[in-house]
Amino acid sequence: MSRQPAAASSSVISFVDVVQRFRVIQERPDTLREAFARFHRRRVSYHDFDAVKHVSFEVEHGSTLGLIGRNGSGKSTILKIIAGVYRPSAGQVTVRGTVAPLIELGAGFHHELTGRENILINGLLLGLTRREILEREQSIIDFAEIGEFIDSPVKQYSSGMYMRLAFSVATEVDPDILLIDEILAVGDAGFREKCDQRIRSFRERGKTMIMVSHDMEMVGKLCDRVLLINKGELLEDGPPEYVIARYKNLVEHPSSVPVAQQG
């Protein structure tokens, strides 16, 4: 995979014939004893599973792309390839600019540490420098509406406060490309409105967003273009209304999916 600085070129993400293969090992040798036993018998039982099969697409600078599909279709895997967590098994992936994942908020939070300490660590994990974080600290705290609790350990936070803080840190990173994995159901109605606003301002400032969601109303509202993924294959690529209709059809009549799609 090549990672390059943001360029003037209009395409910021490009997937060419990307395959992500997982080796699913039955009874993976997790301990030395099993490894020796397996070595001895010279038998390894595994099968390969392609979570993403020969997917190609490009994302234009400044656009908002939606990824939809049923559970286990490979949407999140695609997001993780863009984030650089997985190195694809085959194909060419190019990502231009900084990427920040909003994948499962608060993954980097430590329960014993205070909100303020967690802002620092989470910001560093997402690629900010210490100075940048300190500059943004107050606006992160304000946006998350944490108030005086910011110096309490996050284990004492309500789940809403926890999510708000995580969302606030991730979006304050201000990356070129923001990856959103099904997280916008954060907080109460008031906070959701703020989140929507922030997402919209992201768009207005010409940032690129990729979102995975099952909330078709939101996908229709926010996305310029939608990809429908099914069993690791790219089934449809087009304007939201059309692709969402295809998806609804797919969910209602699973058998009607054309099997020989690739090639």
Place this chain on the structure above:
Amino acid sequence: MFELTRDIYDYRELIWALAMKELRVRYKRSVLGFVWALLNPLLMMIVLTLVFGTIMRFSIDHYAIFLLSMLLPWTFFTQALTYSVESVVGNADLLKKVHIAKVVFPVAAVVSNIVNFLLSLIPLALLVLVLRFPLHWTWIYLPVPMLGLFLFTLGSSLFLAAINVFFRDISHIIQIILSAWFYFSPIIYSLDFIPAKHRWLFKLNPMLYVLNGFRLSIYYGLLPQFTSVAMSLACGVAAVLIGYGVFRRYQESFVFYV
């Protein structure tokens, strides 16, 4: 080596924050907090001095200083390994979500224990003064054996953190290996106690060279010979080359196994 240095430099702020997090979590909710970093080696020393100085009656002058000069670096080594062996597996959540150099986790584990180790030298210096033992000028030479020790520990940590991803047995075995290694190293005793005909066996132990400089400069007030220094640094560099080699070879697959 170059890649490792660059990653450590690029991620220095994150490594430092993670190391501080580890220390903070370690001492949080304890009344004495950071004081434990100072108190722990002192209490351990009292126990060991009682056992080996009073009951076993080793005829070594100022046994406490003799012992501590090697026990403190050894304790650092074992604690750093204990923390780093779990460092990649323990951060599985993060590895699966963000793209960062994976070396930051074992490196942060080593760094947090370096801080702990440096703090533990304070009670040692105090003890030296209290016991009216000479505070040798050779203390200023300590950064040299430290470099060997830190490199050796870093290499071992990277190696263990990597293979523990694939074989979780490592975290169970490591404590037993370390305690055997402890008695095999001349920490509570001196190499002179070993009959000459067996001494070659003890000289195969890299820890001998890594720890040697500490006792020489703290207890004996001597500078080690050039060959001894070279051996200690060579052990450190070799450990990093092997440890990082293994780590780098397998780091792309970590995410599939954690």
